[in-house]
Amino acid sequence: MKFDYVVIGSGPSVYRFLLGMQNSGKKIAVVEKNRFGGICPNEGCEPKIFLEGAARATLTSMRLQGKGITQPAKLDWKELIQQKNKAMASFLNNMQSMYEGLGATTIKGEASFVDQHTIEVNNKKITADNFVIATGKKPHPLNISGHEYLLTSTNLFELEDTPKNVAIIGSGYVGMEFATLLSAAGVKVTVIVRSGQPLEGFYSQHVHQLVDEMKNSLGINFIFNTNVTAVTEAQTGYEVQSANGNLGTFDKVINASGRVPEINALKLDNAGVEYSNRGIKVDKYLTTSANNIYAMGDIVDKTAPALTSTAQFEADYLSALLTNKTTEPLRYPVIGTVTFTFPQLAQAGISIDKAKEDSNYSIKDIDITQGDFLYAGTDDHARLSLVFDKQNHLVGAAEISQTAVDDINALIPVMAIDVDPEVWKEKMIMAFPGLAYKIRTLI
Amino acid sequence: MKFDYVVIGSGPSVYRFLLGMQNSGKKIAVVEKNRFGGICPNEGCEPKIFLEGAARATLTSMRLQGKGITQPAKLDWKELIQQKNKAMASFLNNMQSMYEGLGATTIKGEASFVDQHTIEVNNKKITADNFVIATGKKPHPLNISGHEYLLTSTNLFELEDTPKNVAIIGSGYVGMEFATLLSAAGVKVTVIVRSGQPLEGFYSQHVHQLVDEMKNSLGINFIFNTNVTAVTEAQTGYEVQSANGNLGTFDKVINASGRVPEINALKLDNAGVEYSNRGIKVDKYLTTSANNIYAMGDIVDKTAPALTSTAQFEADYLSALLTNKTTEPLRYPVIGTVTFTFPQLAQAGISIDKAKEDSNYSIKDIDITQGDFLYAGTDDHARLSLVFDKQNHLVGAAEISQTAVDDINALIPVMAIDVDPEVWKEKMIMAFPGLAYKIRTLI
Numbered sequence: 001m002k003f004d005y006v007v008i009g010s011g012p013s014v015y016r017f018l019l020g021m022q023n024s025g026k027k028i029a030v031v032e033k034n035r036f037g038g039i040c041p042n043e044g045c046e047p048k049i050f051l052e053g054a055a056r057a058t059l060t061s062m063r064l065q066g067k068g069i070t071q072p073a074k075l076d077w078k079e080l081i082q083q084k085n086k087a088m089a090s091f092l093n094n095m096q097s098m099y100e101g102l103g104a105t106t107i108k109g110e111a112s113f114v115d116q117h118t119i120e121v122n123n124k125k126i127t128a129d130n131f132v133i134a135t136g137k138k139p140h141p142l143n144i145s146g147h148e149y150l151l152t153s154t155n156l157f158e159l160e161d162t163p164k165n166v167a168i169i170g171s172g173y174v175g176m177e178f179a180t181l182l183s184a185a186g187v188k189v190t191v192i193v194r195s196g197q198p199l200e201g202f203y204s205q206h207v208h209q210l211v212d213e214m215k216n217s218l219g220i221n222f223i224f225n226t227n228v229t230a231v232t233e234a235q236t237g238y239e240v241q242s243a244n245g246n247l248g249t250f251d252k253v254i255n256a257s258g259r260v261p262e263i264n265a266l267k268l269d270n271a272g273v274e275y276s277n278r279g280i281k282v283d284k285y286l287t288t289s290a291n292n293i294y295a296m297g298d299i300v301d302k303t304a305p306a307l308t309s310t311a312q313f314e315a316d317y318l319s320a321l322l323t324n325k326t327t328e329p330l331r332y333p334v335i336g337t338v339t340f341t342f343p344q345l346a347q348a349g350i351s352i353d354k355a356k357e358d359s360n361y362s363i364k365d366i367d368i369t370q371g372d373f374l375y376a377g378t379d380d381h382a383r384l385s386l387v388f389d390k391q392n393h394l395v396g397a398a399e400i401s402q403t404a405v406d407d408i409n410a411l412i413p414v415m416a417i418d419v420d421p422e423v424w425k426e427k428m429i430m431a432f433p434g435l436a437y438k439i440r441t442l443i
Numbered sequence: 444m445k446f447d448y449v450v451i452g453s454g455p456s457v458y459r460f461l462l463g464m465q466n467s468g469k470k471i472a473v474v475e476k477n478r479f480g481g482i483c484p485n486e487g488c489e490p491k492i493f494l495e496g497a498a499r500a501t502l503t504s505m506r507l508q509g510k511g512i513t514q515p516a517k518l519d520w521k522e523l524i525q526q527k528n529k530a531m532a533s534f535l536n537n538m539q540s541m542y543e544g545l546g547a548t549t550i551k552g553e554a555s556f557v558d559q560h561t562i563e564v565n566n567k568k569i570t571a572d573n574f575v576i577a578t579g580k581k582p583h584p585l586n587i588s589g590h591e592y593l594l595t596s597t598n599l600f601e602l603e604d605t606p607k608n609v610a611i612i613g614s615g616y617v618g619m620e621f622a623t624l625l626s627a628a629g630v631k632v633t634v635i636v637r638s639g640q641p642l643e644g645f646y647s648q649h650v651h652q653l654v655d656e657m658k659n660s661l662g663i664n665f666i667f668n669t670n671v672t673a674v675t676e677a678q679t680g681y682e683v684q685s686a687n688g689n690l691g692t693f694d695k696v697i698n699a700s701g702r703v704p705e706i707n708a709l710k711l712d713n714a715g716v717e718y719s720n721r722g723i724k725v726d727k728y729l730t731t732s733a734n735n736i737y738a739m740g741d742i743v744d745k746t747a748p749a750l751t752s753t754a755q756f757e758a759d760y761l762s763a764l765l766t767n768k769t770t771e772p773l774r775y776p777v778i779g780t781v782t783f784t785f786p787q788l789a790q791a792g793i794s795i796d797k798a799k800e801d802s803n804y805s806i807k808d809i810d811i812t813q814g815d816f817l818y819a820g821t822d823d824h825a826r827l828s829l830v831f832d833k834q835n836h837l838v839g840a841a842e843i844s845q846t847a848v849d850d851i852n853a854l855i856p857v858m859a860i861d862v863d864p865e866v867w868k869e870k871m872i873m874a875f876p877g878l879a880y881k882i883r884t885l886i
Contacts (some may be wrong), residue, residue, distance in 0.1 A: 049876045053503070053820035054511035060500035061516035068497035068523030073504035073516040080511030082821065091813070309875035316868070336874030346874050370534070377496035377527065406849045409879035413856045416871035425759070428859035431779030431789050432491045432752035436852035 001126045003029045006119060009134035010037025013297040013311035016312045018102040020319020030099055030112040031121055032034060033110040036331060037095035039136055040308045043154040048177060050084045052340050059342045063379055075163040077185040113271035113403035118289050129292060133280060136298040137259035146231030149238050150255040153178060156368050157218055165189055167240050169196030169228050173339040175256035180341045190221040192228060198218035202386060203346050203352040206400040223247060261299050284329035304332045334416040338405040346408035348398030349415045355387040357393060362388050376400050387443065394443055403435050410436035414443050444569045446472045449562060451554045452577035453542065456480025456740040456754035461545040463762025474564055476553040480538035482579055484752045486597040487800050491620060492575055493527045495783050500628035502785045506660060506822055520605040521629040557725045558715035560731050572735060576723060578700035579741040589674030593698040593746060594679050598619060606630055606694035610683050612671050614641030615774040617700035623784045626661040633664040635671060646828060649843040666690060704742050707788050710823040727772035729761050737761055746777045777859040781848040789851035793839030798830040805831050821845050821876055829885065837886055846878050853879035
């Protein structure tokens with residue numbers, strides 16, 4: 001078999017890439033060793049956001065108990081997972097044929113490079129003029145005694161019985177979001193944090209407030225500055241050990257200690273593709289050290305956040321580059337990031353923590369809970385921080401609230417589009433009292 | 444007493460007006476016959492959106508019953524109203540002093556014009572060089588037998604016991620939103636619609652879907668093409684009569700048949716100010732037929748929607764005009780409108796119904812429930828319609844969904860700011876899977 005392009009991996013970036021290449025006349029193959037569609041729809045953002053609907057309604061009703069709601073909603077994890085499986089089944093089952101509909105040949109199997117123009121899949125050789133590596137990341141393995149007892153986030157999405165008592169090792173957004181979802185289902189959750197603060201990269205003041213609210217409202221237990229050293233089977237569940245001693249016994253122990261590049265099986269050395277433990281090295285054109293091999297998505301060693309949205313942006317760029325629609329280098333735009341915790345954290349642009357240490361920026365910390373901003377009676381303690389540059393242009397924003405993601409998304413155009421704030425006020429009126437309305441008084 | 448400006452009314456537009464006039468050195472009085480702050484914070488959008496938080500959580504949990512939620516939340520109207528009163532008390536009690544803090548003299552009483560430079564309040568004459576009329580609208584009185592038994596939306600916001608069975612006369616956004624709120628509290632609601640369709644001005648297809656969902660999910664009863672002719676006291680509650688006969692017996696009957704200009708007491712003829720039953724006539728500079736008298740907000744006879752947001756926009760314009768910051772006529776921007784029903788309707792720009800009859804526009808009707816748009820597992824049937832002009836620029840949008848207001852607010856900048864859609868895609872990535880993310884594939 002000989003192709004113009006072989007794409008290794010089949011996540012959301014590959015979908016966008018195929019869309020972009022659709023009228024190029026190129027012969028393209030997509031090789032996937034796991035489930036077509038990749039992490040996001042199968043075991044990442046899409047099932048997560050599905051579960052979030054019921055969890056948020058439940059948590060909001062819990063929060064309003066005694067404040068208008070006399071009996072909070074009750075969420076059943078098993079029923080919710082079954083509902084999710086049902087709702088997503090046809091969508092997920094059609095992924096492979098959807099890719100074929102976009103003109104690609106799809107191949108199921110694990111790819112490894114033989115040389116710069118050849119890979120091997122299922123013991124067969126496939127040659128191509130060019131390759132695009134989009135294998136993404138996988139859960140970071142914990143090399144501790146008893147690691148075989150650990151579940152991953154993927155297992156959680158398939159867990160059909162509701163545990164009573166769960167320990168989550170790791171406090172990135174996967175760990176923190178699952179802590180939220182599970183506690184909405186009545187599970188007693190303990191989060192074990194390696195450092196003193198979860199959610200590295202989010203605004204530290206907001207993270208502290210989030211931890212307080214997760215402790216006080218959701219009853220989640222946090223153990224800080226602790227490395228898990230072993231997991232042992234107990235009579236009922238599993239014991240988690242650390243250098244500081246036994247951390248308790250849990251029905252389930254989740255490894256959410258991060259994600260690492262899905263790189264080893266690729267045998268990149270055979271193709272002369274450089275990489276590190278952070279991923280594959282690319283230049284500003286997403287080209288690897290082998291000039292016919294490109295990379296996109298989470299597998300790329302980059303400072304931009306490893307998100308579905310970023311991966312799709314890269315795919316749009318790469319297909320434009322390869323079809324001669326652009327010759328410019330890749331420039332990352334203003335990128336919004338969010339944790340679907342309760343409350344949510346969201347941010348975009350310059351980080352507040354960094355801006356505080358840089359005299360080029362001024363910061364406004366705003367309590368948006370009160371007055372005209374008293375939003376929707378959800379007993380929220382909403383805080384928004386804005387970063388302005390010397391020209392008084394909005395260049396960063398971070399929020400903690402039950403609607404932070406929508407608020408920050410509403411602010412992103414103000415940061416990204418070079419338009420005078422007065423023009424924003426003259427040209428549009430957001431629906432009132434929708435939350436975006438408040439923008440006009442903030443910029 | 445002699446002032447540079449006397450403002451009659453004290454709603455949100457007046458707050459914005461005082462802000463805009465703050466450094467003008469002008470002597471300003473604000474006359475209010477009712478509660479300072481006007482309708483929106485006291486008995487309009489702000490208490491509405493407060494109640495909406497608990498109602499939405501409850502309705503979402505009801506909708507997800509058997510789909511992840513085994514027991515929906517229970518909302519208690521009395522407790523919720525008490526919570527609202529508590530949360531808003533300090534804010535509302537401080538309105539008058541807030542206005543004084545902005546430099547205004549506040550006067551409690553009903554104003555009527557004596558001549559073009561004089562009003563009378565509490566039997567005292569007050570003279571001013573200029574007047575700004577911002578008295579807004581009041582509930583449309585129903586001149587039927589038994590009208591004394593009718594409650595208004597204002598009464599509902601203060602109702603501390605939960606009725607079992609309520610009839611709402613009228614199906615504008617006030618009637619439809621209260622139908623939603625009350626049914627979240629377990630009240631059996633009947634909406635009596637004068638015509639064949641509620642919510643005039645919203646996209647008819649979406650209104651039909653909304654009525655279906657309110658019937659089927661919330662159990663709300665709709666009676667169409669019916670005028671109420673009388674309300675009579677019954678043994679338990681009130682009987683509602685129409686030309687078609689008796690419509691039933693209800694604990695409470697609500698008059699939500701519309702709002703009319705708060706005009707009569709003003710004695711506008713004494714000042715030479717022209718008006719009709721639609722409100723006060725103004726030119727493009729918000730100036731009435733008397734050249735020292737201005738009007739803003741809902742009292743203005745206008746085609747732009749009578750909203751708090753529009754009123755505040757007019758106030759910003761008027762203070763800019765009067766402080767010589769602009770000499771331009773008022774130009775209304777793209778304005779978002781919303782009904783906080785369940786699901787929500789929201790829209791902005793060119794109306795879909797009108798665009799369908801105009802060959803200058805093309806329309807995209809999109810089911811945004813499925814695939815990449817499967818949002819947050821709330822079992823939503825979300826539909827978005829977009830209007831494009833001949834240059835393929837987005838000029839109108841309407842949505843029905845549980846998050847329509849945030850979606851439409853996210854699309855408003857695309858309509859309002861003259862930027863190539865490609866630039867939107869290049870310059871920003873909304874937080875994924877936040878709902879605004881989908882914009883990039885729609886424009």
